[in-house]
Amino acid sequence: MDTRAFLGNAGRQTRNYAPAQRFPGVRIIEGVLLAALALAALALLLGWVRPAEVPGLLDVHVLSLFFVLIVAVECAKKSRLFAFAVRAVLARVHSARALAAAAVLLTGATAALVTNDVALLLVVPFTLAFEAAAPGFETAGLVVLEIASANLLGSLTPTGNPQNLFLFVRGGFTPGSFFGAQAPWVLGMAAATLLLVPLVVRERPLPAPTLHAIRVEPLAAAAALALIALELLAIFRAVPPTVPGAAALLALAVLGRDAPRADFSLVAVFAALFVGVEGLRRSALFHVLDPMRLFGASPAGFVLSGALLSQAVSNVPAALLLAPAAAAAPAGAFTALLYGVNAGGCGTPIASLANLIGARLYLAGHSSRRRFWRTFAAVSAALLFTSLALSLALVKYSGSFR
Numbered sequence: 001m002d003t004r005a006f007l008g009n010a011g012r013q014t015r016n017y018a019p020a021q022r023f024p025g026v027r028i029i030e031g032v033l034l035a036a037l038a039l040a041a042l043a044l045l046l047g048w049v050r051p052a053e054v055p056g057l058l059d060v061h062v063l064s065l066f067f068v069l070i071v072a073v074e075c076a077k078k079s080r081l082f083a084f085a086v087r088a089v090l091a092r093v094h095s096a097r098a099l100a101a102a103a104v105l106l107t108g109a110t111a112a113l114v115t116n117d118v119a120l121l122l123v124v125p126f127t128l129a130f131e132a133a134a135p136g137f138e139t140a141g142l143v144v145l146e147i148a149s150a151n152l153l154g155s156l157t158p159t160g161n162p163q164n165l166f167l168f169v170r171g172g173f174t175p176g177s178f179f180g181a182q183a184p185w186v187l188g189m190a191a192a193t194l195l196l197v198p199l200v201v202r203e204r205p206l207p208a209p210t211l212h213a214i215r216v217e218p219l220a221a222a223a224a225l226a227l228i229a230l231e232l233l234a235i236f237r238a239v240p241p242t243v244p245g246a247a248a249l250l251a252l253a254v255l256g257r258d259a260p261r262a263d264f265s266l267v268a269v270f271a272a273l274f275v276g277v278e279g280l281r282r283s284a285l286f287h288v289l290d291p292m293r294l295f296g297a298s299p300a301g302f303v304l305s306g307a308l309l310s311q312a313v314s315n316v317p318a319a320l321l322l323a324p325a326a327a328a329a330p331a332g333a334f335t336a337l338l339y340g341v342n343a344g345g346c347g348t349p350i351a352s353l354a355n356l357i358g359a360r361l362y363l364a365g366h367s368s369r370r371r372f373w374r375t376f377a378a379v380s381a382a383l384l385f386t387s388l389a390l391s392l393a394l395v396k397y398s399g400s401f402r
Helices: 003-017 028-045 051-057 060-079 081-090 096-114 116-128 140-156 162-171 175-195 218-235 242-261 265-282 284-289 291-295 299-313 315-328 333-343 353-363 370-397
Strands: none
Touching: 028 265, 028 353, 051 265, 060 081, 060 096, 060 162, 060 218, 060 242, 060 265, 081 096, 081 116, 081 218, 096 116, 096 140, 096 175, 116 140, 116 353, 140 175, 140 333, 140 353, 140 370, 162 218, 162 265, 162 315, 162 333, 175 333, 175 370, 218 242, 265 284, 265 315, 291 299, 291 315, 299 315, 299 333, 299 370, 315 333, 333 370, 353 370
């Protein structure tokens, strides 16, 4: 997603609510792209991957789905539909814990539609605006809970985060098998996240921040919703994958002058990762550090391997690294890997790109970093262990999976 443009939009929206609050652009996505390109170049230079292999390593189906999703998100940003919905819900709360509970659920629901990082770019700026309306209200814990919700609750759908989309395609899930696996997991993690609200957020009344009208552009909103629907239909194999691709090309006309500013770097990130991660998987280093050697190829092993590897390399590369092993493993491996990398989004700051985006949104306007990172560490550790326990229980007692 175009992080710099989206953060700029978020900053402009937030200035409507609280003039003193401003969020500068950041280079998180650009940094990830450079790292992915460097890894791909290293794989080619060291001979881990031959240049002739590159076309076969690129998953055109997955890349086309990311292209459609990015166009849908660009249309959603242009329409301001989700910004309107976020404000309409959160402006109605009157206490800190009610705000936190509503923000957790709203962030998760938004992430399930338009990915976890975009959900944070929509929700966090608005919740930070309550600081200006209620002096002394500390939002560090609230933002940490929103980050957790984006990672955990947003994973309900294939479009909730990049690793879900990749694993859905590679794992051969059906709509029934995917939602059958994810629904109890997300429900359990939603309960766990909401239980943390009274422990993390101090109760106090909150006045509503000053609001200015958000005007929704109907054509862009309709294009965004249509593309999301077509994307899901293509993922579920109800329509050919060329249908949402063609619709996305038409939707670029809706973006008009904004179309050239659309950032398709996520497509480039995945294209580079397909090459670089395959090279890393073939390297001697990965052979030595392969978590599958520690935890085995059982479903429980994939849960632990996915979560552990995510802490070091982030959950998207972890999914790419472990997917070939899951394809060769007995039934249940892809569901276990799905649980593992989604649980692995909690933990270290680099375990998920959403962690870095959420942290940057908060820290851009606050001088005190210690409180945020202390809360982040405590909440992330609690939810990591809870999600691992839930994942291990589900793979053990819930019968056969993909």
